[in-house]
Structures are given as C-alpha cells and as structure tokens.
Amino acid sequence: MTSHDSEERVAAPASAPPCATGPAPAPPGGGAGLPALRGHNTALVLGLLRAAGPAGVSRLELAAHTGLTPQAVSKILARLRVAGLVAEAGRRASTGGKPPTVLRLVPEARYAIGLHLDRDELTAVLTDLAGRTVAARTAPLDLGAGAPAVLDTVAGQLAALPDEARSPRVLGVGAASPGPLDHTDGVLRRVTGFPDWDGFPLRDALAGRLGLPVVLDKDTNAAALGLARREPDGRGSFAYLHLGTGLGAGLVLGGALYRGARTGAGEFGHQVLQLDGPRCGCGKRGCVEALCLDRAARDEPAEAARILGVAAANLVELLDIDRVLLGGRTVLASPDTYVHGVAEALAEQARIRGDGGTPAIPVAVAEGGAQAVADGAAHLVLAPLFGAPGTPFGGGAAAELR
Structure with missing residues (x-):
C-alpha cells in the first residue's frame, strides 16, 4: 500500500462543496494517531453524504470534495456499509465507461x-x-x-x-x-x-x-448549534436570543459554536441595562432578563421587544455578527412584535453610526419553533x-x- 492509499492522509481543508452544510473541521494537530485521522476523515465523508440527501453522491465526488484518495474513500465507505449507515442509491448516467455508483446515508440506521x-x-x-x-x-x-x-x-x-x-x-x-x-x-x-x-x-x-x-x-x-447546521455555507456568524422563562444567547462565530474559555459564554440576559432597575433572580439589578420578563408579564410585548432590541444592538456592536435569530415561548407568543422591535433597535444603531449604506442586520424568528432547543x-x-x-x-x- 502506498502512502497515497492510506487513510493516514488528512483531508485537505478545501472550500466546502456546493452540497456541504458546513466547513470542514481543522485537521488534527501534529502527531495525531491513525484512529484520530480515521475519525476525522469518516466525519467528512458522513457530512457530505448527509448534505447530499436521498440523491446521494459518488465515490469520485467524495474524493474530490474531501481531498482524500479514491482508495481511502472506498475504505471508509466499506466500514460505513458494514455498520449499515450507507447504502447504494443507484447509478449515474455514464459519460464514458462504467456508470458510477451513487451512495446515500441511511437516516434510520x-x-x-x-x-x-x-x-x-x-x-x-x-x-x-x-x-x-x-x-x-x-x-x-x-x-x-x-x-x-x-x-x-x-x-x-x-x-x-x-x-x-x-x-x-x-x-x-x-x-x-x-x-x-x-x-x-x-x-x-x-x-x-x-x-x-x-x-x-x-x-x-x-x-x-x-x-x-x-x-x-x-x-x-x-x-444555536442546530440552527448552524442549516447555514448555506457554514461560515456565518449569528446570535440566537432565547426569551422564554429566562433570557440567554447562543453564539455562532465563523460557523462554530462559541462557548468561551470556561464554557460560560451566552449569559446575555444578565447584562445590566438599568443600574437602579428591578432585582433580577441572579442577584443583580436592572438585568435585561428582568426588564424583559417584567414587561412581558405586564402584557407589554412591544416594550419588552424594545428592551431586547437595545441589548441585541449592544451584542451586534460588540461582535459584528451577520444576523440575529429569536426564539423562546415569549417571542413565539408575539413573533412579529419582537422581530420589529429588535430590528428597529438595530436600525437606530446603524443610523447613529452613519451606516446608511450598509445593509441592515437581518432579524428573524429561528426555524424550529418551540422545538428548536x-x-x-x-x-x-x-x-x-x-x-x-x-x-x-x-x-x-x-x-x-x-
């Protein structure tokens, strides 16, 4: 076996193909053993199979998109077929020679x-x-x-x-x-x-x-991780703001979920907006969570949305993200009101900064509804x-x- 046939070759971090839903992960660090490389390469192949859907993808297409050799791809596919995760989806029309076999993921495996x-x-x-x-x-x-x-x-x-x-x-x-x-x-x-x-x-x-x-x-x-899977190129940056029984944020930066150094990132609801505001359950005063939930409890969704928008504008200013997605039962009870309130706050921030020629930051209700989490x-x-x-x-x- 030549070195080119071995799975110890790590797939090249080429740009994602049209059928991919996210970026290829970075290759393992220097000195990674064969099991780690196998896991990395298998994940690349599985990701492309899932992105291709029922139509499937050929071995040569998998090799081209991953940077692996056809032999390495065939070995990975053989293991996946033994595990029941991959099946044939038919053959493509031949452009000369034997028609290529198309393979697909078996979702129910x-x-x-x-x-x-x-x-x-x-x-x-x-x-x-x-x-x-x-x-x-x-x-x-x-x-x-x-x-x-x-x-x-x-x-x-x-x-x-x-x-x-x-x-x-x-x-x-x-x-x-x-x-x-x-x-x-x-x-x-x-x-x-x-x-x-x-x-x-x-x-x-x-x-x-x-x-x-x-x-x-x-x-x-x-x-946020589930929503990132739906990204067309897998490289965007967005904030998912969840207003339900509490308020928090999930951050996806450059296509990857950001948890922070101590996995504590996203405690968005506990930024202080009003120094002498109402006491929050966390012990501080004037947290955006306390302010939003207070207005929601008073059946004032427009004011709750305005407050949420001010906090969202701070986050956009800090991280320069592509867009803001909203979710949680409180948002879902008045979705248009919250989208409008947050979008207005972001537009006002853009006007103050003089970003009139810059496209507005999109604001939308996240896909998945009450089941998104x-x-x-x-x-x-x-x-x-x-x-x-x-x-x-x-x-x-x-x-x-x-």
Whole structure:
C-alpha cells in the first residue's frame, strides 16, 4: 500500500462543496494517531453524504470534495456499509465507461435523543441521522422539585417515545437546560431562580438513569448549534436570543459554536441595562432578563421587544455578527412584535453610526419553533459524526465508525 492509499492522509481543508452544510473541521494537530485521522476523515465523508440527501453522491465526488484518495474513500465507505449507515442509491448516467455508483446515508440506521429541560416544561425528541424528528413529546416539569423528580420525569417521557428510542441504534442523549453550567464537566451552576441545582452533576445523573451516553449544554447553545447546521455555507456568524422563562444567547462565530474559555459564554440576559432597575433572580439589578420578563408579564410585548432590541444592538456592536435569530415561548407568543422591535433597535444603531449604506442586520424568528432547543440538543450528539467544529461527544458514537 502506498502512502497515497492510506487513510493516514488528512483531508485537505478545501472550500466546502456546493452540497456541504458546513466547513470542514481543522485537521488534527501534529502527531495525531491513525484512529484520530480515521475519525476525522469518516466525519467528512458522513457530512457530505448527509448534505447530499436521498440523491446521494459518488465515490469520485467524495474524493474530490474531501481531498482524500479514491482508495481511502472506498475504505471508509466499506466500514460505513458494514455498520449499515450507507447504502447504494443507484447509478449515474455514464459519460464514458462504467456508470458510477451513487451512495446515500441511511437516516434510520442510528438515532439521537434530544432533551430540553426548561424550568417548567420538558420536551423530548427522537431524531434520525438526517436530523429529521421522528417523534416528540412535551410534558410539565418542575425544576424546583429536585433532582429525583426531574430524573423520573425524563425517564418517563423517554419510555413513552417509540421503540427506536430504546434500541441499540441510539447513539446517545443531548440534554439542554438553562445556564449557567459547565459543559465540559456536565455540571449545573447557579441556575437563576433554582440555586439548589448549583454543583449538581446532571450529565452523569442522566447517563446513570438512562443507561446512555449524555452530553449537556445550555439551551441556547443547543439551539444555536442546530440552527448552524442549516447555514448555506457554514461560515456565518449569528446570535440566537432565547426569551422564554429566562433570557440567554447562543453564539455562532465563523460557523462554530462559541462557548468561551470556561464554557460560560451566552449569559446575555444578565447584562445590566438599568443600574437602579428591578432585582433580577441572579442577584443583580436592572438585568435585561428582568426588564424583559417584567414587561412581558405586564402584557407589554412591544416594550419588552424594545428592551431586547437595545441589548441585541449592544451584542451586534460588540461582535459584528451577520444576523440575529429569536426564539423562546415569549417571542413565539408575539413573533412579529419582537422581530420589529429588535430590528428597529438595530436600525437606530446603524443610523447613529452613519451606516446608511450598509445593509441592515437581518432579524428573524429561528426555524424550529418551540422545538428548536430539543432538536438542537439531539444535534449535540450527531454533530461530531458529521465534522461539526467544537462538538466533542464523550460517547462511543465516533469510535463505532472508525
């Protein structure tokens, strides 16, 4: 075997092909072993197969888009076919010689479960490899009832999902909850309004109860990761602002989810807008979360939207992002009002700066509606398989495909 045939060659970081949904991840650092390179290259191939959809893609196209040799691509595809993840999708018309075989991803070969643990509601979804929601359930949840009751509710809702949710084809569970939390260690911090959860190892508790690998992240991060998958070129920068029972942000910068040095980025709701404002559940005064929720409780969505817009304008000024996406039950109750209020604040900021010739920062309600966080939570499990940057998953999913 020549060096050109070996999978130890790392795919070139070429620009994404038209069918790709995101940028290729950076090659592993110097000295990476063969298993790491295999995982990296397999993720590239899987990502292109998913992006191609039912129409599929040929071996030569995969080689051209990844920079791998046809021999390396064939070896990866052989493993994926043994695992049941890839199947033939027919043949292309020949331009001379043998018609090329087209291969496609088998979405139902594996599943992921996504959980959105809100302060008063649990949403559970079962998602296939293509990111399609197979089943979803919503139930009341009392985060203040304590860990045993919360774990019981989660286990009960997963038991009510279809049989696929209990099959060996489930790769793992993505759990999204209000922050702050430690994504790396899977530990909740002082969740606003629920101080008793401070220091609770929610990831490990869920894994022990459910018998599956679990990854934990903030609700806003999960939603932002799921939305980033829909990016046409995978390189944009946006903020997802979630106003529901609380207020937070998920940040995607240059196509990658940004968690910060201590995985605490996105506590957008606790920037102070009014020094002598109302007391926030976090202990400070005048936080944008407290101001917005106060106006929403008074049934003043236009004023809540104006306040949210001022805070969003600060974020745009700081990060120079491409656009702002809105979500959460409070936004979804008056979507047009919130889009208008935030867009007006951004337009006013542009006028003050003299950016009259610059296109306005787009503001829109995020896709996915009330299920956006749960869908994104499932993607916490799926993303590493498809080469999404910044999405390590502690389960055996990647190892299975090497």
